[in-house]
Amino acid sequence: MKLLRVLVLIALPLYCFAGSGCLFLEEVVNKTISPEVSISEYQNFLQDFVQTTEEKEALADLKQCFLNQSNETLHNYAQMMQIMYSSESCASF
Numbered sequence: 001m002k003l004l005r006v007l008v009l010i011a012l013p014l015y016c017f018a019g020s021g022c023l024f025l026e027e028v029v030n031k032t033i034s035p036e037v038s039i040s041e042y043q044n045f046l047q048d049f050v051q052t053t054e055e056k057e058a059l060a061d062l063k064q065c066f067l068n069q070s071n072e073t074l075h076n077y078a079q080m081m082q083i084m085y086s087s088e089s090c091a092s093f
Contacts, residue, residue, distance in 0.1 A: 029081050032066055033074045039063045 031037045031045055042063045043056055050056050066074065 026085075030078075032063065033077055035067060035071070035074065037063075039067070 028046070031042055037045075039060045043050070043059050046059055050059060066077075069077075
């Protein structure tokens, strides 16, 4: 299950060519860290990328991990993503 989570997180930037130039990736990250988005809403949003019940459960587990975090942690994660988007490594994208 953890491997599937890692693969999903790795595949999304590749799907969008990384960086903040991909609105879909930014929307996925925002929905992932948003405490207002429920697990079922999150799964429905990403249903085009889920083919098995195991993958659907993995998405639920991923979202639950973020729901368990404090607002401060979620805010720090959002800041980290913005720093990554604007980093020199992503500038070429």
